[in-house]
Amino acid sequence: MTSAAEPxxxxxxxxxxxxxxxxxxxxxxxxxPGEVHCLVGENGSGKSTLIKVISGVEKPDSGTIEIExxxxxxxxxxxxxxxxxxxxxxxxxxxxxxxxxxxxxxxxELAEGRAVSSRKRIxxxxxxxxxxxxxxxxLGADVGTLSVADRQLIAICRALVSxxxxxxxxEPTTALTHTEVQRLxxxxxxxxxxxxxxxxxxxKLDEVLQISQRVTVIRNGRLVESGESSGYTRRAxxxxxxxxxxxxxxxxxxxxxxxPVLLSVENLSRSGGFSDVTFSLRxxxxxxxxxxxxxxxxxIAEAIFxxxxxxxxxxxxxxxxxxxxxxxxAVHAGIGYVPEDRLTQGLFLDTSIxxxxxxxxxxxxxxxxxxxxxRRVRRSIADLFKRLRIQAPNVGAxxxxxxxxxxxxxxxxxxxxxxxxxxxxxxxxxxVDIGSKxxxxxxxxxxxAAGMGIIVISDDIPELVTSCHRxxxxxxxxxxxxxxxxxxxxxxxxxxxxx
Amino acid sequence: xxxxxxxxxxxNNEGLLVAVILVVVVVMSLSSPAFFTPGTFFALVRSxxxxxxxxxxxxxxxxxxxxxxxxPAVAIFAAYTTITLLRxxxxxxxxxxxxxxxxxxxxxxxxxxxxxxxxxxxxxxxVTLGTQTIFKGILIAxxxxxxxxxxxxxxxxxxxxxxxLLDVSGGGYLHLLIIPVIAVALVVWAMLRWTVFGRSIYAIxxxxxxxxxxxxxxxxxxVWLYMIVGALAAFGGVVYVILGRNANPQSILGTELDIIAAxxxxxxxxxxxxxxxxxxxxxxxxxxxxxxxxVLLGIPSTWQRAAVGxxxxxxxxxxxxxxxxxxxRPVVVQKEVEA
Numbered sequence: 001m002t003s004a005a006e007p008x009x010x011x012x013x014x015x016x017x018x019x020x021x022x023x024x025x026x027x028x029x030x031x032x033p034g035e036v037h038c039l040v041g042e043n044g045s046g047k048s049t050l051i052k053v054i055s056g057v058e059k060p061d062s063g064t065i066e067i068e069x070x071x072x073x074x075x076x077x078x079x080x081x082x083x084x085x086x087x088x089x090x091x092x093x094x095x096x097x098x099x100x101x102x103x104x105x106x107x108x109e110l111a112e113g114r115a116v117s118s119r120k121r122i123x124x125x126x127x128x129x130x131x132x133x134x135x136x137x138x139l140g141a142d143v144g145t146l147s148v149a150d151r152q153l154i155a156i157c158r159a160l161v162s163x164x165x166x167x168x169x170x171e172p173t174t175a176l177t178h179t180e181v182q183r184l185x186x187x188x189x190x191x192x193x194x195x196x197x198x199x200x201x202x203x204k205l206d207e208v209l210q211i212s213q214r215v216t217v218i219r220n221g222r223l224v225e226s227g228e229s230s231g232y233t234r235r236a237x238x239x240x241x242x243x244x245x246x247x248x249x250x251x252x253x254x255x256x257x258x259x260p261v262l263l264s265v266e267n268l269s270r271s272g273g274f275s276d277v278t279f280s281l282r283x284x285x286x287x288x289x290x291x292x293x294x295x296x297x298x299x300i301a302e303a304i305f306x307x308x309x310x311x312x313x314x315x316x317x318x319x320x321x322x323x324x325x326x327x328x329x330a331v332h333a334g335i336g337y338v339p340e341d342r343l344t345q346g347l348f349l350d351t352s353i354x355x356x357x358x359x360x361x362x363x364x365x366x367x368x369x370x371x372x373x374x375r376r377v378r379r380s381i382a383d384l385f386k387r388l389r390i391q392a393p394n395v396g397a398x399x400x401x402x403x404x405x406x407x408x409x410x411x412x413x414x415x416x417x418x419x420x421x422x423x424x425x426x427x428x429x430x431x432v433d434i435g436s437k438x439x440x441x442x443x444x445x446x447x448x449a450a451g452m453g454i455i456v457i458s459d460d461i462p463e464l465v466t467s468c469h470r471x472x473x474x475x476x477x478x479x480x481x482x483x484x485x486x487x488x489x490x491x492x493x494x495x496x497x498x499x
Numbered sequence: 500x501x502x503x504x505x506x507x508x509x510x511n512n513e514g515l516l517v518a519v520i521l522v523v524v525v526v527m528s529l530s531s532p533a534f535f536t537p538g539t540f541f542a543l544v545r546s547x548x549x550x551x552x553x554x555x556x557x558x559x560x561x562x563x564x565x566x567x568x569x570x571p572a573v574a575i576f577a578a579y580t581t582i583t584l585l586r587x588x589x590x591x592x593x594x595x596x597x598x599x600x601x602x603x604x605x606x607x608x609x610x611x612x613x614x615x616x617x618x619x620x621x622x623x624x625x626v627t628l629g630t631q632t633i634f635k636g637i638l639i640a641x642x643x644x645x646x647x648x649x650x651x652x653x654x655x656x657x658x659x660x661x662x663x664l665l666d667v668s669g670g671g672y673l674h675l676l677i678i679p680v681i682a683v684a685l686v687v688w689a690m691l692r693w694t695v696f697g698r699s700i701y702a703i704x705x706x707x708x709x710x711x712x713x714x715x716x717x718x719x720x721x722v723w724l725y726m727i728v729g730a731l732a733a734f735g736g737v738v739y740v741i742l743g744r745n746a747n748p749q750s751i752l753g754t755e756l757d758i759i760a761a762x763x764x765x766x767x768x769x770x771x772x773x774x775x776x777x778x779x780x781x782x783x784x785x786x787x788x789x790x791x792x793x794v795l796l797g798i799p800s801t802w803q804r805a806a807v808g809x810x811x812x813x814x815x816x817x818x819x820x821x822x823x824x825x826x827x828r829p830v831v832v833q834k835e836v837e838a
Contacts, residue, residue, distance in 0.1 A: 057712070078714045093709035095702050097772030106702065107713050109695055117695045158713075 005032045006069075008197045009054070009085070009166050014063030016049055023049040024060070025221040031166055031197040036188060038212035038229070039201045042241055042435050046221040047201055051168055054199075055087045056080035068165070081107075084165035088172060092155040096144030100154050101126040103143050108162045129157045133187055149180045156187060160196075167191065168199040173207055177293040177459065178494070185211050203241075203434055205234040206462070217241055242435040252286075252469055253449070259283040260318070262453035263335075263422050265304065268313030273299035274477035277313070281422065281453040286444060288464040289457045291474030292497055298340075300474065301424050301457050305337040306330040318421065336420025340427040347399050347411060354381045354395040356410050361417045384413040388443060408436050412443055423447065424455045429463055441467045459497075461490045473497055512766045512817055516781040523788055531795040538671035539792070545673075545742065547787045548680045549751075550758055551780060552735035555687045556728040557762045558779045562691070563724055564704040564771025565623030566759070569612060569631035570732040571751045576638045577605040577729075578736030582652060582746040583643050591653045594741075598679075601737045602730040608634060609729020610722065617721035638748050647746040660744045676738055683734065688776035700724060704771030760807050761786040764814035786810060 007030035016024040024046045031037050041047045052058040054065060056075035065072045067083040094103050105125040109117050126139050135153055143151060152172060159167055169188075173181045188198060188211060202208055208215060209229055216226040217240040225240045239245055264280040274296035281287050291297040303310040306324045315324050317333045324330050330337070347356055358365070358377055365380075367373045385395050388409045392402060399407055415423065425444075429437045444467065448454050458464055464471055465488055473481040473496045481496045483489075528535040553570055560567040581601040585591070608630075616626050649657055662675035691697040699720050703710045711717050740746045765782025767774025789806050798806075 055712075077712065081714050087712070089709075089712065091709075093706065093712045095705035095709060095772070097705040097768075098698075098701060102698065106698060110699075110714055114695050116693055117698050118693070 005034065007032045008068055010066040011050070011054065012064045012066065014050070014053055014060045014065070016053060016058060016060045022221045024053065026063070027218065027221070027223050028063075029216050029223065029226065031199055033165070033195040033197050034192050035214060036192055036198045036200055036212045037214045037216065038208040039199055039216050039218065040203060040205070040208055040237060040241055041218040042203070045218050045241070047218060048170070049221075050218070051087060051170055051199075051201065054080070054166075054168065055085060081162075084163060085168070086159035086162075086164040086166070087168045088152075088155045088159050088170065090170045090172075090174060092151050094143045094151055094155060094158075096142065098143060099140055100137055100143055100146065100150075101139040103154050104129060104139075104157045105161055107158055125161055126157065129161050133157065133160070133190065135187075149176055149183075152176065152180075152184065153187075160191070164196060166197045166199065168201070170201045171203070172200070173202060173204060178497070179292070181207065205237050205434070208237065209234065219243060238434050252467065255282060255284055255469060259285070259451075262318055263304075264316040266314045266316070268300070268303060268310045268315065270299060270303055270308065270310045273303070273308070274474070277479055279472055279479065279482070281455060283421075283451045283453055284448050285469045286448050286454045286456060286467055288468035288471040289455060289474060290459055290461065290464055290471060290493060290497060293459070295474045295497075296477035297457050297474045298426055299477075301337065301426055301455065304330065304455075305335055305424060307337075331418070331420075334419075334421040336415055336418050336423045338415050338423070338425040338428060347407060349400040350398060352396045352398060353385070353390065353392060353402070353410050354378075356399055357381050357384055357395075357413045357417055360414055364418070380417055384417060387446075388413050388416075408440055409443065412440065416447065420452070422453045422455070424457070426457045427460075428456060428458065429460055437463060461493050464488075464493070465490050513775065513778045513781060515817070516765065516778065516785060520781065520785050520788065523785070527788075527792055527795055530797070534792060534795050536669065536671070537667045538669050541665075541667065541671040541673050543784070543787055543791060544677060546791055547783050548674070548676060549735050549739045549742070550754070550761060550787060551783045552680060552683060552731055552738060553751075553754070553758045554762050554765075554779050554783050555684060555776065556731035556735075557758055558765075558767050558774050558776065559687070559691075559700060559724055559728055559731075560623065561762055561767040561769065562704045562771065562774045563700045563721065564707060565616065566769070567612070567623060567627045567725075567728060568755045568759075569608075569627035569634060570728065570735075570758070571754050572631040572634040572638075573605050573608045573729050574732040574736030574739065575748060575751045576608060576634045576642075576736075577601040577733030578740045579638060579647075579746050579748050580604055580642050581733075581737065582647060582656070582740060585653045586647065586651055591655055594655050594659045597653065597656060598734060598737050601733040605729040605731070605733025605736070606726040607729070609725040609727070609732075612729065613722035613725030616725065617718040635752065642748075644748055649744040652740070652744065652746065656741055657744060660741050674742065676741060680738065683731070684776055684780065687731075691776065696720065696723070701772055704768075704773075706772075756811070757786055757790070757807055758783075760811035760814065763818070764810055766814075766818070768818055769815065782814070 009031040011027060011029050014024050014027045015022070027046070027050060039047055039050070049058060053060050056077040056079055059074065065075050067085065070083070072079060098106070101123045105122040108125060109122065123139060130137050130139065133156070135157070137150060137153060143154060146154070172184060176184060188200070191198060200208070200212060209232065212229045214227065215229050215232055215237060217224050217237060219241060259282045261280050262283050266278050268277040269275040277300055279287070289297050289300065299308065302308045304315060304324065306327045306329050309325045315322050317335070322329065322333045324333065348359065358381060362372065365373045365377050381395050390406050390409045390413070392406060399410060402410065428440055441463065444454055444456070456464065456468065468488065470482060470484040471488055471493065472479050473483070473493060475497065483492065533539070553574060556570050557567060578601050581597060581604060584600070585597070612627060612630050615621060615630070616623050659675065663672040664675050664677065665673040691700070699710065699715045702715055703717055703720060707717060736751060739751055743750070761782035762774070762779050763769060763782070764785060765774070765778030765780070767778065786807060789810065790803055793803055793806060794800055
């Protein structure tokens with residue numbers, strides 16, 4: 001049905017280079033009204049550059065953008081906005097210090113070239129969009145005080161306040177929980193019925209297949225495939241994105257029968273967080289903990305690492321009961337913790353691999369005199385470099401020059417250099433593309449095989465299914481299910497999480 | 500209850516400031532009978548006029564996410580240059596023209612600040628530290644370093660110097676220039692509240708990149724902003740000259756801290772995006788109250804500087820606490836969407 005309509009946006013042979021490197025190499029695509037078109041690709045494949053070119057933020061070296069039949073060679077952000085192209089950026093680009101109403105409707109005041117701004121008019125315009133979409137939002141509240149999901153809704157409202165014809169959503173679901181994503185999709189379908197052409201950028205392939213009619217894959221700045229979503233599977237898209245077969249099967253080797261118990265948690269409770277949490281972790285095991293946002297999954301990890309200590313219950317590490325009242329206690333007990341987002345951030349891009357690796361553990365390299373033991377530092381760096389198989393000429397290479405996957409290895413090296421016997425990772429692959437995700441999981445498997453106990457807290461269910469020996473499901477602060485072996489199944493987990 | 504308190508506190512702690520000012524007034528009245536008189540009140544108003552004008556400029560810069568330390572240099576540069584120009588050519592235009600000439604000079608200096616900051620996206624503190632020194636140098640080297648006394652000022656200017664709106668028995672008076680000062684404050688208030696330009700300044704201060712993305716012309720807005728700030732500083736400089744009946748290329752310089760402290764106390768965020776004219780007025784009044792009357796409490800005047808420093812820290816701490824409060828507010832996770 002959609003293919004019959006005239007495309008509202010046509011991108012023709014767009015080339016964009018940065019210092020001789022092709023970010024986009026002759027990319028052409030089109031969007032028709034009322035379709036959801038997914039753009040997928042790994043980090044650095046050129047997705048963001050393409051969005052910037054379409055929204056006029058970056059000028060292409062050659063090629064044209066055609067909006068409703070009008071060809072633009074030099075599109076400015078204002079041209080794009082005036083022609084009905086709206087982008088919802090990953091960070092939403094909202095103003096935290098202004099009210100929801102102003103965030104939504106300020107744009108139209110600007111677009112109309114007004115000099116005088118009226119609160120009444122702004123409020124009315126915002127109210128109109130919000131009610132059209134059937135939402136309930138506190139329009140008078142400062143955006144900085146609202147939840148992530150609400151901010152996203154505000155970003156959508158803002159995009160729609162001035163009759164958007166093309167809506168580009170750049171990884172809109174990264175910060176949302178499963179239920180929030182489903183609500184977002186309800187809105188996306190509503191927009192679709194209104195004839196808005198939607199370009200949906202994501203690397204969560206389940207979502208891509210669920211929401212879109214067409215899929216376009218780009219890799220290394222080239223468009224590699226494009227077609228009807230119904231003709232694709234997760235696996236086929238992943239292959240097109242990475243250029244190789246990405247395994248998403250359960251690849252969990254059995255634990256050798258009698259590995260020692262590294263961590264045992266009994267009746268751990270913290271008021272307002274979780275209660276009666278009991279589980280154990282064996283050497284070589286990868287344990288997944290999942291649950292909805294606010295279920296208490298992060299709080300359990302934070303209690304084990306002493307960030308917000310538990311009120312009652314015991315934590316036993318390697319057979320010895322430990323009182324963990326602070327982060328220092330936890331580190332002392334051999335527990336390491338990688339907080340959320342730290343695998344995608346937390347690198348000094350312009351310094352070397354070596355310096356990054358030891359950045360957070362320099363304290364442990366003190367000699368008797370309090371000076372840095374350079375020889376020991378060099379030894380650990382060389383060891384980690386080899387163990388994690390980082391592909392770079394040498395440890396002196398600048399992190400910025402590394403590929404995404406290798407940069408992530410450096411981050412992991414940084415955390416591993418603290419030599420924990422138990423490593424807790426909170427959302428290790430949030431915002432990480434599929435190829436790098438696989439690499440992180442591979443490294444975790446290797447560390448586990450070498451005898452480390454690993455706890456992964458995540459709501460990325462396919463990822464847990466591929467990598468975990470056991471999965472605990474948290475609901476309302478209690479562990480409601482423990483799945484192991486063949487019981488581990490994505491649908492099963494999904495149902496139990498929501499139950 | 501807490502809601503009522505929240506409303507009284509105001510969006511930028513304005514209510515809190517009123518309370519502090521009231522406490523200071525009560526304490527000073529109790530400790531010195533000389534304090535609670537119309538004379539003291541009018542002296543406070545008089546000493547607040549120049550700081551208020553300069554503070555309004557600082558407020559605009561702070562809201563946009565910057566910090567400006569060049570405004571005292573701009574103020575005295577514009578005022579002194581204008582007076583020198585008029586004296587050298589033996590001109591004696593109406594006071595309005597004097598203000599206009601100075602404001603054009605101030606706007607040009609602001610233009611320089613704005614172009615450097617907006618075009619090259621440099622940190623505002625460093626840029627204005629640099630331009631402050633440049634302006635001072637040019638003023639002393641090329642325009643003049645001599646003190647110009649009342650006899651050297653154009654007679655229209657000295658006439659305004661003696662224009663009182665209201666005289667009270669006991670020596671106090673309300674100066675005529677309070678009218679244009681209040682008018683300027685109202686204009687800035689209206690601009691921030693009701694113009695797209697004003698709201699754009701808040702937006703830029705909230706998130707510059709987001710502002711660029713929604714189509715606000717950030718460079719152009721910033722350049723205009725710094726021109727307005729320069730013109731405001733010049734206005735303040737001329738008021739200073741008129742009130743003091745002299746033009747000295749060294750005056751006003753060094754008042755940065757007091758002014759910035761007053762604006763921050765008034766609730767403007769040093770991180771940009773927040774601030775109000777009413778808060779700024781209250782902040783200026785509080786700083787002047789302390790500066791003028793600490794002596795009445797028996798505290799040596801040498802402690803004035805320290806007192807202003809303490810006020811600045813208090814203002815910043817109040818902001819940090821406010822930010823923490825906003826963070827700890829529970830977020831409503833569930834929002835229903837009907838299919």
